[in-house]
Amino acid sequence: MTRTRLEAFSDGVFAIVITIMILEVKIPPNHPTWEALWDIKGEFGAYAMSFVFLGIYWVNHHHFMHAVDRVNGAILWGNLNLLFWLSLVPATTAWLGEDFTQKIPTAVYGLSLLMPALAWTLMSLTIIRAQGPNSKLRAIIGRDLKGKMSGLLYVLAVAFAFLNPIISDVIFVGTALMWIVPDRRIEKHLG
Numbered sequence: 001m002t003r004t005r006l007e008a009f010s011d012g013v014f015a016i017v018i019t020i021m022i023l024e025v026k027i028p029p030n031h032p033t034w035e036a037l038w039d040i041k042g043e044f045g046a047y048a049m050s051f052v053f054l055g056i057y058w059v060n061h062h063h064f065m066h067a068v069d070r071v072n073g074a075i076l077w078g079n080l081n082l083l084f085w086l087s088l089v090p091a092t093t094a095w096l097g098e099d100f101t102q103k104i105p106t107a108v109y110g111l112s113l114l115m116p117a118l119a120w121t122l123m124s125l126t127i128i129r130a131q132g133p134n135s136k137l138r139a140i141i142g143r144d145l146k147g148k149m150s151g152l153l154y155v156l157a158v159a160f161a162f163l164n165p166i167i168s169d170v171i172f173v174g175t176a177l178m179w180i181v182p183d184r185r186i187e188k189h190l191g
Helices: 003-022 033-037 041-066 073-087 087-096 102-130 137-141 145-161 165-180 184-190
Strands: none
Touching: 003 041, 003 073, 003 087, 033 041, 033 087, 041 087, 041 102, 041 165, 073 087, 073 102, 087 102, 102 137, 102 165, 145 165, 145 184
16 A cells, blocks of 8 residues: 555545534524523534644644655554544544533543554554664654653543543643644654
């Protein structure tokens, strides 16, 4: 399989996941008021946060694939593992959106962000292993401090969900903000 075919498939999955996620936001049909919109603020807030997370993964996926010279079976499975975990985000987003102050939905949402982060790390290592000692990706990501810090923050968010879910929500937003700033290393290395 070529890199472009892998990217096209992945792009399709990202598009479907985001589409499913917005379909979970239900605007009250017979209540054309501002109050009706205010009543769905939790659903919309969870959607917006998850959209940003998925957007971050999509942008980084695009960049990472430019560092892949050839695709093998291990990379395909690593990519499918990532897409599997990302495909769960609409369900956990909908649950969190019902009430972002609840412990279990917040913890499960945190897990739904932690698992793609772990899958991303596994996929990165798989790509590096497939490309050998002179891997472009290894040179690009270096020690991957942002990636490691994200995983740690998600673990903390899951733990805090049982103490104070609002702290977890703040950690989710903070982690997303950390990734909003584009990583220039890939563009610099790949020209």
